[in-house]
Amino acid sequence: MADPTTDTIVALSSGALPAGVAVLRVSGPHVRFVLETMCGEVPEPRTTALRSIRNRNGEMLDKGLVIYFQSPKSFTGEDCAEFQVHGGRAIVAALLSELAGLPNIRLAEPGEFTRRAFENGRMDLTEAEGLADLIAAQTEMQRRLAVAQADGGLTRLYAGWAHQLLHARALVEADLDFADEDDVPGSVADRVWSDLEALRDEMERHLAYAAIGERIRDGFKIVIVGPPNAGKSSLLNALASREVAIVSPEAGTTRDLISVDVDLGGYAASITDTAGIRATDHGIEREGIARAKKALMNADLVLNLSDNGAYIDDAPENIPHIYVGTKSDLIDNRSIKSDIAISVETGQGVDGLIALCKSKLSELANAPSMALPTRLRHRQHLTESLDYLERAVTGPGMPIELRSEDLRMSADALGRITGRVDVEDVLDVIFSSFCIGK
Ligand SMILES: Nc1nc2c(ncn2[C@@H]2O[C@H](COP(=O)(O)OP(=O)(O)OP(=O)(O)O)[C@@H](O)[C@H]2O)c(=O)[nH]1
Ligand SMILES: [Mg+2]
Incomplete structure (x- = not known):
């Protein structure tokens, strides 16, 4: 997971200065080097250590709490460190310039930590979006909606549906493969199709709540x-x-x-x-x-x-x-x-x-749960997924190969919401809406 060719990134992850405490976050393959250089050693992973933080000349910049998160058990999945220091402007400026002056280390772009978390499989796209919404939430209902999404509410739903679709496809194809043989009892496919109709109804109900999710957000x-x-x-x-x-x-x-x-x-x-x-x-x-x-x-x-x-x-x-x-x-x-x-x-x-x-x-805003579509992007892919599923279940006259292909396309459309299927083009848009340090 730790790719030594990747830059190590650093940013102030806490809010406006001055403040009592400021949190600087570092992530990437050179984190151990950063800790050795600035704190003299790498602390035990996941324990808080009070350390003097020094520049390359050995001058103390501040004293603060240092935490090391060893890959893959960190927010980004890479080696990470957090420095909790006094929240003075000059302290933070000195630390950032010292950190960004070390070899292979640079300041992070907006959303870059979360993007790495996504790319390393620590969260899917809907969870990343939920996290952005959670940080932006100004009202209680926005918070509840965002927390449900950041906690994987949509992930579980869509990944579950995609799994069901692909499983159904496998069964339908197996039925197809054995169609000429006598020892296959009844048609497995009949039951599969009626389950898929139920799934279609469930997806339709979920999509009907998209307007509510978008309004709450x-x-x-x-x-x-x-x-x-x-x-x-x-x-x-x-x-x-x-x-x-x-x-x-x-x-x-x-x-x-x-x-x-x-x-x-x-x-x-x-x-x-x-x-x-x-x-x-x-x-x-x-x-x-x-x-x-x-x-x-x-x-x-x-x-x-x-x-x-x-x-x-x-x-x-x-x-x-x-x-x-x-x-x-x-x-x-x-x-x-x-x-x-x-x-x-x-x-x-x-x-x-x-x-x-x-x-x-x-x-x-009355909805059965807070796992609701919150973005146009969700609504479009859900509609697309439903269209394929609808075509598959309402096409008994169609060749089974085509219906099976529709099931795969339906699952792929769901995969685009969670980021499992080709999403390169939307990543920049999604992550650039984050603040720096997240
Ligand atoms: N006594 C009293 N006067 C009111 C009340 N509400 C508004 N007014 C008066 O009614 C007049 C019109 O009020 P506005 O709020 O400008 O009305 P509006 O509907 O915005 O009017 P337009 O912008 O012209 O369409 C003003 O002189 C207000 O002071 C009220 O509850 N009691
Ligand atoms: Mg008026």
Whole structure:
């Protein structure tokens, strides 16, 4: 596993400096040499050792904890070391320049440690993606989704399915090979095909949750709409707790889409304020309204506002709505149809509206587990895999060789998600989204 021709890489793996402690990570075939040079010896693997860390002239740079992870039992699968030192800028700068100045050692690219972990079989692609998501997670549900994926939730699922497909293929082909012989009892293939139909149904159910996985990871889109002056911008400001959008008694104030990111009950969401929708000849306002309508079409949840019960009805019916009666301090809107009445002036109903949004989001995010497809890449390969499987199971009239080939292609498509099958082209994209030191 330790390829002596590979560079050894080093990076600061902990966060912004200054900090109490900084962690520098080194990985590659020259780690033992690094430890001997800078700490005088290689500590026992997997034990913390307090050491003076010195430069090549023997001057002490800092004193800190040093851990040696011997290949293959390390994050990357290579020899690794971690230096836990004081988190001062000058200390870290001196250490990095000393380390990167040693022969065959250089600073790591973003995601390079994880890429090595993937290339050495320590994790598959979905686990690597899960790890990137885990580090980027800002809300509780993003964290739960990422942790399930980083922990191999999708790996187990897809590797299991690919195994089932290839096993079925072997059985189908065996049946084919023995087709002319009398001593093969019944058709093994019949049972195989009905198992494959069940697998297809399972994959279809899983794929149907892709939209949920992507929303939990990327955030739900909540769009505020209504006629001019309904109080849309006022509500956005109230929800954001700051003056993001201009509020004025003039009808037609907002033109651009204005979004803020929020955490609603652990779900990441963006709330977008839009131009009031009405018939107008004013060019800029018309453009604003066109943008509002476009945002509306792409919404996951619509907050439809009105202060008089006349709601705009441009939104597709399949998008969930909350009808909000506004300005309840001014208007007796008890007789007006709404799911909730609010006043941003007195604050009445605003917490209730937030609670309603949270419960709508948790309804929208309802899934049997957190092992969900989270990326377009997953969805595309799953669709491809399903298409091949579908063709195999629905083609009894087709030659068995073709159906068997479809099973192999179906398994290969799954292998592209986990990285088992030719993925060179996507690796750069995936790993460059990592931070340096990961
Ligand atoms: N009294 C009272 N006034 C409100 C309330 N909400 C909004 N307003 C007022 O209504 C007017 C319009 O509010 P905006 O938030 O700008 O309305 P909008 O829907 O964004 O309007 P456009 O951007 O023009 O479409 C402003 O003068 C607000 O101060 C409320 O709950 N109570
Ligand atoms: Mg506005």
